[in-house]
Amino acid sequence: LKFLKRRIGSHIxxxxxxxxxxxxxxxxxxxHK
Incomplete structure (x- = not known):
C-alpha cells in the first residue's frame, strides 16, 4: 500500500x-512574438 501510494504520488x-x-x-x- 505504501509503495503504491508513493508511486502514485511521484506520478502526480x-x-x-x-x-x-x-x-x-x-x-x-x-x-517571443
Whole structure:
C-alpha cells in the first residue's frame, strides 16, 4: 500500500512538473512574438 501510494504520488508530481514546463514554454513563445 505504501509503495503504491508513493508511486502514485511521484506520478502526480511528474505530471504537474510537465504541465508547469508546458506553461512556461507557451508563455515564452508569447513573449517571443
Amino acid at each position: 508530481r511528474a505530471k504537474r512538473k510537465r504541465d508547469e514546463v508546458q506553461a512556461i514554454l507557451t508563455t515564452m513563445r508569447k513573449h
